């Protein structure tokens with residue numbers, strides 16, 4: 001049975017239409033630790049199927065923390081949608097363009113994003129949450145090694161991103177709070193077609209991005225195969241799979257304190273992050 005795994009007060013919870021179930025209370029032999037829950041994702045299907053009776057609480061979205069609070073690695077993929085590569089006036093990559101987001105940038109689905117510079121931009125993305133210790137995974141086995149998927153924003157400070165020649169993306173995408181994820185990890189069997197999900201981003205209610213993940217140049221199985229041939233992926237490692245066209249830098253509009261960024265992916269959910277000034 002499909003599951004939705006979330007983090008409330010740094011405790012793993014399963015979310016159903018009825019409400020929230022604390023995993024330590026309802027999962028035989030489970031602790032409250034969200035990272036342990038991710039690594040035991042195969043067992044969560046049975047726990048989800050066994051849930052009955054009244055929930056421990058109703059879901060209050062404002063209490064949600066990042067469903068993966070302490071990923072060991074956070075990898076991002078650049079220029080992975082054709083229309084975005086074209087709007088960026090960059091050649092289509094021949095191999096995945098992989099960069100690091102430092103794990104210290106990860107925040108929850110309702111947390112504030114600090115606007116650190118005048119060219120801070122949005123990037124709505126499908127985020128893959130690895131479930132296994134994965135090395136040399138064949139593309140056809142990739143989804144079986146994934147705990148689930150969630151929404152992400154690969155917030156990017158463009159001036160910092162292109163401050164050096166050649167540019168390196170890592171730091172401009174790693175300011176504190178630049179990696180909101182959530183609202184929950186949705187198991188792959190919850191999705192009709194995990195390779196074809198509608199994804200949108202709006203800023204202050206105005207839609208900026210609207211695409212489907214079947215437009216990815218390197219799809220999720222290809223990314224897992226490529227990366228796991230180079231480094232061992234660990235349970236909870238995140239892959240931000242790339243953003244479609246419609247980022248702010250193309251129109252010269254950027255995030256300002258007070259803006260509200262809403263990210264929605266079909267069958268996964270919505271997260272809304274408010275932009276604040278440094279020190280606010």
Ligand code: ZN
Pocket residue numbers: 076077078123125154240242243
């Ligand atoms: Zn990105």
